[in-house]
Every structure is written in C-alpha cells, then in structure tokens.
Amino acid sequence: MRLVYVIVFLVGVAAILSDHLTSPSIGRAISPQDFAGACAPCGAPCPSKK
Amino acid sequence: MRCAIQIARAAIRAVGVLLLLATGAPAQDVARTDPLVSVEWLQAHLRAPGLVVLDIRSAIDGGSAETYAQGHIPGAIHSDYDKAGWRATRNGLPYMLPGIAQLEKLIGELGIDETNDVVVVPAGVSATDFGSAARTYWTLKVAGVRKVSILDGGSAAWTAAKLPLESGVNTLSPTIFEANLDRSLIAEAADVEHIIATGAGTLVDARPPPFFQGKVKADAAQAYGHIPGALNIDSTAFYDETINRLRPKAELAAVAARIPPRGPVVSYCNTGHWSATDWFVLAELLGRKDVKVYYGSMVDWVSVPSRPVASSRTKWDDIKKFFGKGS
Amino acid sequence: MMTIAATTTLAPATARRDWLFLTGAVLATALLVALVLIDGQPASAALLVLGFGLGAAFLKAEFSFTASWRRFLVHGEAGGLLVILLLIALTAVAVVPVAASWPHYGGSIAPLGPSLVIGAFVFGVGMQLANGCGSGTLYTVGGGSGRMLITLACFIVGSVLGSMSLPPFLRMGGLDPVLASDYFGPWGGLAVTLASIAAVALVIVVIARRRGAPLSTRGSFIAGALVIAALMIGVFFAGGHPWSVTFGYTVWGGKLAMLAGADLSQFEFWQWPGPKHALSDSLLGDTASLTNLGMIFGAMAAAAFSAPFAHRPWPPLRSLAAAAIGGMLMGWGARLGFGCNIGAFVGGVASGSLHGWIWFLAALGGCTIGIKCRPWFGLSRD
Numbered sequence: 052m053r054l055v056y057v058i059v060f061l062v063g064v065a066a067i068l069s070d071h072l073t074s075p076s077i078g079r080a081i082s083p084q085d086f087a088g089a090c091a092p093c094g095a096p097c098p099s100k101k
Numbered sequence: 102m103r104c105a106i107q108i109a110r111a112a113i114r115a116v117g118v119l120l121l122l123a124t125g126a127p128a129q130d131v132a133r134t135d136p137l138v139s140v141e142w143l144q145a146h147l148r149a150p151g152l153v154v155l156d157i158r159s160a161i162d163g164g165s166a167e168t169y170a171q172g173h174i175p176g177a178i179h180s181d182y183d184k185a186g187w188r189a190t191r192n193g194l195p196y197m198l199p200g201i202a203q204l205e206k207l208i209g210e211l212g213i214d215e216t217n218d219v220v221v222v223p224a225g226v227s228a229t230d231f232g233s234a235a236r237t238y239w240t241l242k243v244a245g246v247r248k249v250s251i252l253d254g255g256s257a258a259w260t261a262a263k264l265p266l267e268s269g270v271n272t273l274s275p276t277i278f279e280a281n282l283d284r285s286l287i288a289e290a291a292d293v294e295h296i297i298a299t300g301a302g303t304l305v306d307a308r309p310p311p312f313f314q315g316k317v318k319a320d321a322a323q324a325y326g327h328i329p330g331a332l333n334i335d336s337t338a339f340y341d342e343t344i345n346r347l348r349p350k351a352e353l354a355a356v357a358a359r360i361p362p363r364g365p366v367v368s369y370c371n372t373g374h375w376s377a378t379d380w381f382v383l384a385e386l387l388g389r390k391d392v393k394v395y396y397g398s399m400v401d402w403v404s405v406p407s408r409p410v411a412s413s414r415t416k417w418d419d420i421k422k423f424f425g426k427g428s
Numbered sequence: 429m430m431t432i433a434a435t436t437t438l439a440p441a442t443a444r445r446d447w448l449f450l451t452g453a454v455l456a457t458a459l460l461v462a463l464v465l466i467d468g469q470p471a472s473a474a475l476l477v478l479g480f481g482l483g484a485a486f487l488k489a490e491f492s493f494t495a496s497w498r499r500f501l502v503h504g505e506a507g508g509l510l511v512i513l514l515l516i517a518l519t520a521v522a523v524v525p526v527a528a529s530w531p532h533y534g535g536s537i538a539p540l541g542p543s544l545v546i547g548a549f550v551f552g553v554g555m556q557l558a559n560g561c562g563s564g565t566l567y568t569v570g571g572g573s574g575r576m577l578i579t580l581a582c583f584i585v586g587s588v589l590g591s592m593s594l595p596p597f598l599r600m601g602g603l604d605p606v607l608a609s610d611y612f613g614p615w616g617g618l619a620v621t622l623a624s625i626a627a628v629a630l631v632i633v634v635i636a637r638r639r640g641a642p643l644s645t646r647g648s649f650i651a652g653a654l655v656i657a658a659l660m661i662g663v664f665f666a667g668g669h670p671w672s673v674t675f676g677y678t679v680w681g682g683k684l685a686m687l688a689g690a691d692l693s694q695f696e697f698w699q700w701p702g703p704k705h706a707l708s709d710s711l712l713g714d715t716a717s718l719t720n721l722g723m724i725f726g727a728m729a730a731a732a733f734s735a736p737f738a739h740r741p742w743p744p745l746r747s748l749a750a751a752a753i754g755g756m757l758m759g760w761g762a763r764l765g766f767g768c769n770i771g772a773f774v775g776g777v778a779s780g781s782l783h784g785w786i787w788f789l790a791a792l793g794g795c796t797i798g799i800k801c802r803p804w805f806g807l808s809r810d
Contacts, residue, residue, distance in 0.1 A: 067721070
C-alpha cells in the first residue's frame with residue numbers, strides 16, 4: 052500500500068506540475084470567475100432564462 | 102477670425118485654379134506625388150514650391166535635433182518624432198494619436214498646412230526607423246495633409262548618394278493649420294470588437310513573432326499575446342535591412358498575400374508604430390482599400406481586462422521570467 | 429465500519445512518525461504555494477494552506493458526515509448530525525450577510541428541480557457504499573486508505589459523466605434559486621437561516637428522543653467542528669464563495685479526459701464560462717482544486733505525523749466494489765445535485781439557499797437505500 056501511495060503521489064504531483072506549467076498565461080491577474088448570471092457555482096444557467 | 106482666413110484662402114485658391122485653367126498651364130507635378138519617393142526624385146524637386154522636407158530623426162534611430170543640425174538635406178526642417186508631440190499620452194496610455202488641437206499646433210508650428218507637399222525623411226537605418234516615418238506620414242494624412250511622401254532610404258540614402266548636405270537649422274514661419282480629420286484611416290477598439298464579433302475584416306498584427314506569441318510584451322501593455330483572430334505580418338518583413346529600403350512591390354505583395362484579398366483591414370502593433378508600416382504598404386503602396394491603423398493597439402486593447410487576448414504563453418514562461426531567464 | 433486513524437497507544441508517538449510522507453506532503457504543499465505566489469495569487473496560496481488545515485482537522489477529528497448520518501438513520505443517534513448543524517450555523521454567520529452585501533462575494537445557490545433531487549438522492553446512495561462523501565474521500569485518501577483511492581478515481585470519472593448529464597437534466601425544468609437574503613436582506617436572511625437550522629435540529633432531537641437514542645458525541649468531533657467552521661469561513665473569504673469540493677473533481681476529470689483525447693467541446697457543460705476556463709487554465713486557478721489538494725496533503729501530513737502511513741492492506745474485493753460503485757454514484761450525483769455535503773448541504777444552507785435543505789432531505793433518502801445495500805458488499809449496517 053505504501054508503494055501504491057508513493058507512486059500515486061509522485062504521478063499526481065507530476066501531473067499537477069505539468070498541467071500548471073503548460074497552462075496559458077497572459078501575464079495579468081485572472082478576473083474573478085465569470086459566473087455572472089449563473090444559477091449555480093458550476094455556471095449552470097437559470098431555469099427562468101430558458 | 103479663423104473663418105475669415107479660411108474664406109480668404111479658399112478664394113485665393115479658386116482664383117489660382119481659374120487662372121491655371123484660363124492659361125491652359127499644365128498642372129504642377131507637386132499636385133500628386135508617389136507615397137514613396139526616391140533620392141533622385143527629391144534631388145530634382147528640392148526647390149519645388151510648396152515642398153517641405155521634414156527630417157524626423159529622433160532617439161529611436163539614434164539621432165536628434167543635433168544630428169540634424171550637423172548635416173541634413175538642403176532646405177529640410179526638423180521635428181523630433183519621439184519628443185515633438187507626434188504621439189501623446191492619453192488616458193494614461195503612451196504613444197497615442199494626439200488630439201486635434203495638439204495636431205494643429207504641432208503641424209502648424211512647423212509651417213505646414215494642407216496645401217504643402219511633405220516629404221518625410223527618416224534616418225534610414227532600420228525597419229523600426231522606417232516605422233517612424235510611416236507613423237508620421239499616417240498622422241499627417243489623418244490630420245488632413247493630402248500630399249505626403251516618404252523618402253525611400255531616408256537621410257542615409259541621401260548621404261550615401263554623395264549628395265550635398267546642409268548644416269544648421271531651417272524653420273518655416275508657423276501657419277494656422279486647420280485639421281480635417283480623416284477618420285477612414287483610424288480604427289478604435291470598437292472597430293476591433295466588431296471584427297472579432299462578425300468576422301467582417303482582418304486584423305493584422307505588425308509585431309515580431311515573439312510579441313504575437315506572447316513570449317515578450319511591451320512594458321506599457323498589461324498582458325501578453327495578440328488580439329484573437331489576428332494574422333501576424335511582421336512589419337520588418339516588408340523592409341530589406343541590408344539596403345535599408347522597402348522591398349520591391351512584388352515582394353511586398355507576396356508578404357501580404359496571406360491577407361484575404363477583399364474586406365476591411367485593421368493594422369495594429371503595440372502603440373501604432375510598426376502597424377503604420379503595415380498600413381503604409383497595404384494602403385499606400387499596394388493600393389488596398391479600407392485599411393485602418395488601430396493606433397491604441399495592444400497597449401490600449403489590454404487596458405480593459407475583459408477584452409480577449411490570445412497567446413501561446415504558458416506559466417512556464419512566467420516562471421522563467423521570475424527567475425530572470427525570460428521575459 | 430472502517431476507521432482510518434491508527435488507534436494504537438502502546439508505542440511512543442515519535443517512534444511511529446512516517447517522515448517520508450510527512451515531508452512529502454509538506455513539501456508538495458510548499459511547492460504549490462510557491463507556484464501560486466509566483467503567479468501573483470496570494471488568495472490561492474491561502475486556499476492551499478486553509479485546505480491543508482482542513483485535511484488535518486478532518487483527519488484528527490475523524491469528521492465523517494457519512495458515519496454521522498448513518499448512525500442517525502440506523503440508530504437515531506443524532507449527536508454527530510447536531511454538531512454538523514452547529515458547524516453550518518457558525519459558517520452561516522459569516523456567509524449570509526457578507527455574500528448579500530459585499531461585491532465579489534457570493535453564496536452557494538442552485539435551481540430547485542429534478543436535477544437537484546435526483547442528484548442528491550443518488551449521491552446519498554453512493555456515499556454510504558463508499559464510506560465517505562466528497563470531503564470524506566479527500567481526508568481518507570490523504571490518510572492513506574487504498575480503498576478510498578479507488579473511490580476517488582471513480583468519483584472523478586462519475587463527475588465527468590455527470591457533467592454530460594447535467595444540461596439535459598436541467599432542461600427538465602425547475603425554479604430559480606431561493607435565497608433567504610433576497611427576501612429578508614442580509615441580517616433578516618441570517619436570522620431566517622439560523623431559525624431554519626434550529627427548527628431542523630429540533631426535529632432531529634425529537635426523532636432521537638422517540639427512538640430512545642443518546643444525543644451525545646465525542647469531544648473531538650465538537651472540537652473538530654469548531655476548527656473546521658473557522659477554516660471554512662477563511663476559505664469563504666479567500667475564495668469569494670463557500671468551500672466547494674466536487675467541482676474540483678469535475679475539472680480533474682475533464683482534464684484527464686482531454687489528455688486521453690476526448691473532445692469536450694461538444695458537451696454543453698464545458699461551454700459554460702466557469703467550466704470552460706477551468707478546463708483550459710491551470711488547475712491551480714480553480715478554488716475547489718486548491719482546497720482539495722491542500723486537504724489531501726494536510727490529512728497526509730497529520731496521518732504520517734503520528735503513525736506509519738498507509739499500512740493497511742487492501743480490503744476484500746467486495747468492499748472495493750462498493751468503493752468503486754459508491755464513487756461513481758457520488759460523482760454523477762454531485763454534478764446533478766450541485767455539490768456534495770460540503771458544497772450543497774453545508775454551503776447551501778450556510779448561504780441561506782433553500783436548495784441546501786432539499787439536498788439534505790434527498791440525500792438522507794438516498795442514504796437509507798445505500799445503507800440497505802451495504803451488507804451485499806460486506807459492509808456493516810452501522
């Protein structure tokens with residue numbers, strides 16, 4: 052089990068790093084997540100908008 | 102008072118034209134000059150009435166008013182492209198097109214009015230320096246000076262042709278210049294937003310590829326990258342730095358071939374300097390209709406955080422910059 | 429019933445410290461903190477650190493929503509559930525007024541309809557099979573449970589499936605969110621929220637009394653609740669919205685799907701602005717991912733601090749099957765139900781949103797089914 056965790060840990064950290072380092076940057080602070088008008092934290096639209 | 106002068110001028114011109122027509126004299130060849138003139142042409146027309154030779158050397162090409170005074174084309178006047186006010190800070194953004202009043206003052210104080218034929222003379226040392234001439238040319242046209250040209254090869258070409266130089270300073274008496282803003286040459290952010298939304302037009306990014314890709318940026322810009330959908334047509338591709346001239350027309354057309362043949366074009370860069378070269382080539386030399394300069398360019402575009410920016414820059418680039426290994 | 433923390437008291441604690449995983453967890457967290465600080469995002473760094481604290485707190489307190497609910501449903505023992513309500517009430521004091529009054533701060537809201545009810549119900553079933561909910565999965569994975577690793581993997585897969593199902597389920601209809609502060613203002617909304625919590629607590633106490641079950645609970649559970657409430661309030665202020673867990677799993681799943689070559693652009697969920705940006709941006713730019721990662725590492729550090737890490741063998745296959753199925757159901761259900769215990773129940777009720785209570789009731793319903801299924805997988809009914 053320890054071995055499993057060592058592997059998962061290393062793979063996980065590597066995945067996080069590669070995702071982060073290859074992600075786009077436009078060199079300025081990200082604006083707050085664009086949830087304007089959304090009806091749930093995931094951005095789902097409101098029933099009344101349909 | 103201004104109105105009176107305007108009426109007087111118009112009256113004099115009208116009389117002049119009538120006299121010309123009456124005498125059957127051929128139209129002066131100053132009436133229409135090519136956008137790009139050669140050293141030979143300038144030498145031949147140096148004393149033509151109404152011709153103003155405008156030397157724009159500045160720190161951008163390593164020159165200044167002093168280098169002008171040391172040796173310039175005979176009869177030329179000087180205006181420092183970088184410092185004289187050809188570009189102004191507006192809304193906190195540097196190097197923008199100045200306001201109308203400022204343009205009238207700048208151009209009028211040089212002694213230029215809308216009847217003159219202005220030949221803009223860059224130093225002739227690099228593609229960026231040519232951009233100074235293109236931006237000056239564009240500014241004059243925007244302000245309503247109809248007849249403008251750029252000396253191909255600039256002062257360097259004049260000197261290389263072993264033509265006589267003059268030293269000292271020339272000035273013309275200031276005149277009252279009334280700007281007649283030509284909006285068909287100007288693009289603002291709204292025009293760019295329209296192109297992005299409708300696809301009706303092409304955005305041309307005149308900067309070198311690293312700026313386009315987002316590997317480097319202008320200090321005054323708040324974000325890396327380019328306006329989504331833009332084509333990267335580096336202004337230096339139009340210029341042959343080995344001979345310090347623009348390339349022949351066929352090669353210019355080849356460089357510009359990626360742009361769809363029809364439809365509006367908006368040329369931009371960081372602050373409308375390099376993009377003036379792209380505009381000059383497309384509109385003035387290749388005869389393309391409906392080409393505008395978005396003089397605010399990236400510095401203006403990214404000053405509003407909600408505007409989209411496309412880039413291939415990654416966080417790895419940011420880390421490299423943080424540790425001093427990138428930009 | 430599985431407990432995760434080692435309970436041996438014979439050997440001195442320091443002799444059993446697992447330095448490999450302790451330093452690994454701390455270093456990993458420090459690395460991520462450094463990356464987000466280089467990126468100019470101190471709030472993100474705060475979320476990582478707060479998550480780390482939450483992981484340690486949940487682990488040390490063995491703060492299991494799943495076990496608390498099960499004890500209540502099977503035996504009527506309401507102590508854990510009442511402490512959870514206390515946690516929600518404490519959090520609400522910060523969230524309801526601030527979300528209603530300050531710009532850039534919002535509560536957890538969700539439309540009321542079939543998606544919410546079905547999602548929460550299915551989540552409830554899954555939660556009892558998996559032996560943990562969204563936060564439970566995080567702290568037990570951090571604590572070294574191989575079984576919960578499987579749950580986590582399946583949770584992630586289920587989340588992606590849920591993302592595909594959510595838009596059609598939303599089209600079944602529903603009502604716009606009902607938020608107390610919209611009707612009663614920031615402080616009126618808080619009063620109504622606290623009153624609703626008190627009313628539910630009263631009902632629970634009555635049920636417990638009827639069933640003759642004790643109301644008391646462990647001191648560590650209460651202490652855990654107080655610490656967790658403080659950390660949750662911190663997460664709210666750092667992130668701008670209440671703590672959320674399952675959106676993080678959805679993003680991880682989406683990114684893995686893209687890596688495997690899937691084209692998510694054909695799915696409506698991934699065209700909504702939040703998910704779209706989360707998919708293309710770094711996962712260190714997503715608040716739920718930050719607290720999730722912090723929590724895993726915090727639990728890992730806390731577990732490794734006092735015992736050898738991940739020393740339990742794999743449980744029987746049947747148990748693992750429950751872990752897998754439970755994880756899938758939770759992943760799918762959480763997307764449809766707009767969150768798990770943390771995001772939908774605690775987050776929703778603490779925001780004064782009616783959907784929190786509906787989620788709670790539907791999930792409780794699902795739990796009764798899940799509990800009935802537990803013996804099939806060799807899991808105890810309590």
